[in-house]
Amino acid sequence: MSYANGMHLYELFAILIYLFALISVGVLSYKRHLTEADFIIGGRSLGSWLTALAAHASDMSSWLFMAYPAMVFVEGPIRIWTAVGLFLFMYLNWQFVAPKIRVATEEYNSMTFSSFFESRVADTSGWLRVFTSLMCLLFYTVYLSAGLIGMAYVIGILFNTPFQLNVLIGILIIIPYVFIGGYLTLAWIDLFQGLFLMLAILFVPLYLLPKVGGFSAVEKSYEMRNVAFSLFPDVSLKTGKSLLTLILGMGLGYFGQPHIITKFMGIKQVRNIPRSKMIGMSWMFVSLGAAVLVGFVGSAFFQTGIANPELIFISLVQDAFHPFLIGFFSCAILAATINANGSQILVLASTLSEDLYKRLLRKHAPSSELLMVSRLSVILVGLAAYLIAAFSTSTIFSIVLYAWSGLGCSFGPLILFSLYYKRLNRYGAWGGVLSGGLTVAFWPLIERLGGFSLPPLLPGFFASSCAILLFSQLKAPFFPKSVHET
Numbered sequence: 001m002s003y004a005n006g007m008h009l010y011e012l013f014a015i016l017i018y019l020f021a022l023i024s025v026g027v028l029s030y031k032r033h034l035t036e037a038d039f040i041i042g043g044r045s046l047g048s049w050l051t052a053l054a055a056h057a058s059d060m061s062s063w064l065f066m067a068y069p070a071m072v073f074v075e076g077p078i079r080i081w082t083a084v085g086l087f088l089f090m091y092l093n094w095q096f097v098a099p100k101i102r103v104a105t106e107e108y109n110s111m112t113f114s115s116f117f118e119s120r121v122a123d124t125s126g127w128l129r130v131f132t133s134l135m136c137l138l139f140y141t142v143y144l145s146a147g148l149i150g151m152a153y154v155i156g157i158l159f160n161t162p163f164q165l166n167v168l169i170g171i172l173i174i175i176p177y178v179f180i181g182g183y184l185t186l187a188w189i190d191l192f193q194g195l196f197l198m199l200a201i202l203f204v205p206l207y208l209l210p211k212v213g214g215f216s217a218v219e220k221s222y223e224m225r226n227v228a229f230s231l232f233p234d235v236s237l238k239t240g241k242s243l244l245t246l247i248l249g250m251g252l253g254y255f256g257q258p259h260i261i262t263k264f265m266g267i268k269q270v271r272n273i274p275r276s277k278m279i280g281m282s283w284m285f286v287s288l289g290a291a292v293l294v295g296f297v298g299s300a301f302f303q304t305g306i307a308n309p310e311l312i313f314i315s316l317v318q319d320a321f322h323p324f325l326i327g328f329f330s331c332a333i334l335a336a337t338i339n340a341n342g343s344q345i346l347v348l349a350s351t352l353s354e355d356l357y358k359r360l361l362r363k364h365a366p367s368s369e370l371l372m373v374s375r376l377s378v379i380l381v382g383l384a385a386y387l388i389a390a391f392s393t394s395t396i397f398s399i400v401l402y403a404w405s406g407l408g409c410s411f412g413p414l415i416l417f418s419l420y421y422k423r424l425n426r427y428g429a430w431g432g433v434l435s436g437g438l439t440v441a442f443w444p445l446i447e448r449l450g451g452f453s454l455p456p457l458l459p460g461f462f463a464s465s466c467a468i469l470l471f472s473q474l475k476a477p478f479f480p481k482s483v484h485e486t
Contacts, residue, residue: 010322010323010324010326010327011158011323011324011326011327011330012327013324013327014324014325014326014327014328014330014331015158015327015330015331015334018328018331018334018335019173021192023176046187046263046266046267046268047267047268047272048267048272048275048276048279049191049276049279050187050188050190050191051187051263051264051266051267051272051273051276051280052275052276052277052278052279052280052283053190053191053194053195053279053280053283054187054190054191054194054263054266054343055260055263055264055276055280056090056194056280056283056284056287057190057191057193057194057197057283057336057339057340058190058259058260058263058339058340058342058343058344059090059257059259059260059340060197060287060336060339060340061146061147061150061336061337061339061340061341061400062146062147062149062150062151062333062336062337062340062396063146063150063336063340063396063397063400064197064201064287064288064291064336065150065197065201065291065294065313065314065332065333065336066150066153066310066311066312066313066314066333066396067150067310067395067396067397067400068082068083068288068291068292068295068397069291069292069294069295069298069309069310069312069313070295070309070310070312070395070397071295071397072291072292072294072295072296073295073298073299073306073309073312074227074309075227076222076227076228076229076230077228077229077230077231077292078228078230078231078233078242078243078246079246079292079295080231080292081231081243081246081247082246082247082249082250082251083288083289083291083292084247084251085246085247085248085249085250085251085252086250086251086254086284086288087251087281087284087285087288088247088251089251089252089253089254089255090251090254090280090281090284091277091281092254092255093254093255093260093261094273094276094277094280094281095277096419097255097261097264097415097416097419098264098267098273098276098277099270099273100419101116101261101264101265101415101419102264102265102267102270102273103270104116104120104418104419105265106265108120110265111265111350111354112258112262112347112350112351112354112355113132113136113258113261113262113411113415114128114129114132114133114136114351114354114355114359115129115354115355116418117129117132117414117418117429117433120418120424120429121418121424121425121426121428121429122426123426123429125426126359126360127426127430128426128429128430128433129355129356129359129360130356130360131430131433131434131437132351132355132410132411132433133351133352133355133356135406135407135410135411135433135437136258136347136348136351136407136410137348137351137352138406138437138441139402139403139406139407139410139437139440140258140344140347140348140381140403140407141348141381141384141385141388142388142399142402142403142406143340143344143399143400143403143404143407144341144344144345144381144382144385144388144389145385145386145388145389145392145399146389146396146399146400146403147170147337147340147341147344148167148170148171148337148341148385148386148389149167149389149392149396149399150310150333150337150396151166151167151169151170151173151333151334151337152166152167152169152170152389153166153308153310153311153314154314154330154333154334155169155170157311157314157318157330158327158330163390164390164391167386167389167390168386168390170337170389171382171383171385171386173334173338174337174338174341174342174345174382175345175378175379175382187263187266189338189339189342190339190343193335193336193338193339194283194339196331196332196335197287197332197333197335197336197339198283198286198287198290200328200329200332201287201290201291201294201313201332202286202287202290204294204297204313204316204317204320204329205290205293205294205296205297205316206290206293207320208297208301208316208320209293209296209297211320212297212300212301213300215296217300218296218297218299218300220300221299221300221303222299224303225299225305245454245455245458248455248457248458249401249455249457249458250401250404250405250455250457252408252412252457252458252461253404253405253407253408253409253412253457253461254408254412255408255411255412255413255415255416256407256408256409256410256411256412256413256414256415257404257407257408257411258347258407258411259340259343259344259346259347261411261415262343262347263343294312294313294316295312297316298312298313298315298316301316301319302315310395310396310397313329313333314329314330314333317329317330341385345378345381345382346378348377348381349374349375349377349378349381350374351377352373352374352377352380352381353370353371353373353374353377354370354374357370357373358370401455401456401457402440402444402456404457405440405443405455405456405457405460406437406440406441406456406460408457408460408461409436409437409439409440409456409457409460409461409463409464410433410436410437410440410464411433411436412436412461412464413432413436413461413464413465413468414429414432414433414436414464414468417432417465417468417472421468421472423472423473424468424472425471425472425474427471427472427474428467428468428469428470428471428472428474429468430471431464431467431468431470431471432464432465432467432468432471433464434467435463435464435466435467436460436461436463436464436467437460437464439456439459439460439463439464440456440457440460443456443459443460444456
């Protein structure tokens with residue numbers, strides 16, 4: 001039966017089971033969130049497994065199932081270097097950022113990036129919170145739209161409904177359980193869905209690889225399209241630069257992703273971090289490897305090509321599995337998106353309530369009032385992301401790269417300098433956030449005017465780092481030693 005003729009009851013039943021599980025987790029965890037601190041950061045009570053899967057599952061989104069396999073499908077094994085970069089820099093994040101940021105944010109009683117930065121450099125003017133909040137709002141709203149587009153694709157295939165309606169359905173799925181549960185609810189859902197989506201993205205290509213003829217058929221399919229089936233297409237300086245760009249072009253952004261760093265802030269004890277790192281990096285290795293296999297199998301399966309390469313996974317599932325399994329595998333894409341978008345919405349909600357409302361409007365607002373503002377912010381942010389997604393014509397990959405780079409350049413260098421550079425002051429922090437964020441924001445225009453192409457993360461990260469070093473020389477530094485003695 002074709003999807004154009006309607007949706008199978010099997011698929012509907014599978015999706016209803018999945019949605020019921022999500023709603024149940026949200027409702028069961030509702031009473032635990034009595035304060036704003038519980039809602040935003042879970043009371044710093046997460047164990048090793050929750051922290052690991054929450055950090056990694058909230059990272060990947062529909063990018064793992066749709067955008068990255070599409071890149072492997074189109075460009076071949078050379079795109080594995082993107083995964084290498086992501087794996088390397090996430091490991092460095094666990095190793096050098098996670099322990100220090102956990103201790104430092106508790107010392108300063110900080111629940112958000114902005115409040116930590118403000119305390120770290122003793123910025124009493126309020127400008128640093130404003131700058132960081134604006135960058136969060138800009139790039140996270142764009143980031144959210146990418147996830148909604150991915151959900152809309154899946155919903156459209158299953159229901160044969162209009163794209164804009166599908167985006168609305170997506171935001172109506174995401175908002176309720178974030179609104180009800182907050183940080184800890186998302187962490188538990190990330191744990192459940194992280195394991196679920198890893199098994200789903202691993203099972204599909206491993207099941208189909210022998211059926212398409214194994215790796216020999218995969219290699220032949222790339223040769224038919226004149227795409228090199230090699231990690232090293234040739235030995236040249238140009239290829240070396242390309243590989244380095246692939247490694248750094250996304251991986252470097254890990255240092256500045258608030259929805260990931262806040263998971264480090266929420267772990268119960270610093271001594272649990274090494275175990276969390278091992279669990280999380282194992283999950284990441286398997287999941288990224290499986291996404292590469294999806295691209296490989298898709299190349300052999302769709303030898304004549306596919307209209308939208310970002311639909312490879314769901315198209316493979318449609319053509320190869322029972323309707324009930326199609327429903328469950330479709331839920332894996334929804335799970336990946338909900339993991340990321342839920343965490344991103346929560347970061348934005350905390351930014352609006354803690355960093356703007358409390359800091360600029362109601363400095364002595366009670367916790368209950370801030371909790372209400374956080375939940376109202378969830379709705380406002382969701383609506384803004386809906387408007388962007390509903391009328392976007394860009395690919396998921398390009399949107400994610402833009403938003404990821406913006407966050408990575410706005411906050412990545414500042415996180416590292418905050419933890420490891422003694423001379424950092426508020427002027428350096430201001431310069432770092434603004435120069436990094438604005439470089440990425442205007443980079444598409446700069447590329448068009450200059451007639452070249454370069455991942456925005458590279459110039460943005462460089463500009464932010466230089467600005468921090470330069471502007472930090474303008475005044476005597478403020479340096480609380482306790483942060484660096486951890």
